[in-house]
Amino acid sequence: MILFISIVSIVMLLSFIVILRVLLMERTLLKKLAYRDGVTGVLNRNAMDRFWGKCSDKRALAVLFLDLDHFKDINDTLGHQAGDLLLREVGQCLQEVTQHNKQVFRLGGDEFVIIMTNVTLENAESMAARVLDRLSNPFVIQGQKVIISGSIGISFNRASKVKRSELFKEADMAMYQAKRLGKGRYSVFNEDKHSYYKATELITVLKKSANS
DSSP, X not given: OHHHHXXXXXXXXXXXXXXXXXXXXXXXXXXXXXXXXXXXXSBOHHHHXXXXXXXXXXXXXXXXXXXXXXXXXXXXXXXXXXXXXXXXHHHHHHHHTOOTTEEEEEEETTEEEEEEESOOHHHHHHHHHHHHHHHTXXXXXXXXXXXXXXXXXXXXXXXXXXXXXXXXXXXXXXXXXXXXXXXXXXXXXXXXXXXXXXXXXXXXXXXXXXXX
């Protein structure tokens, strides 16, 4: 009888351990899904909120707002599945050019954000140049060669107190300025002049990327 009770206890203990492991695995998976974009695999808005909470008190913070040019045309001609595959490829490229003090996030659609901490404006411009350079290489999607470009707006903050809404608004405005100037380039929001930008032609961007 004692032996039987011992066996039952062991079985119950092992069952509890198995259930606990399953629950921990599910929790880890759910946590991963909560902070990862389902299409591209890069970090999502939830992850950006968490990252911002850790980095917003740092000096020299840059926000790079990337919007793909003519992405709607690709969806219309090749279909949404091809569009999702292209976004995944773009996400992988962006992750390859980021490091420990740089994080890439997908906001939705064809919009991505790169947040850089403890950097100079020159570092941010160099990063934008590298991203544009990578995007200029053709992608092969479902056996078809797809050529795209991107427009990037950069906002830069030197103060210790950072307002995300302001930095994102400035980066968004700079991105639209880059599009107005012909796409495939980046534009830097000029804090001193508020409504003026420094726009860089793509050829200059690629030269700068090659020298960095």
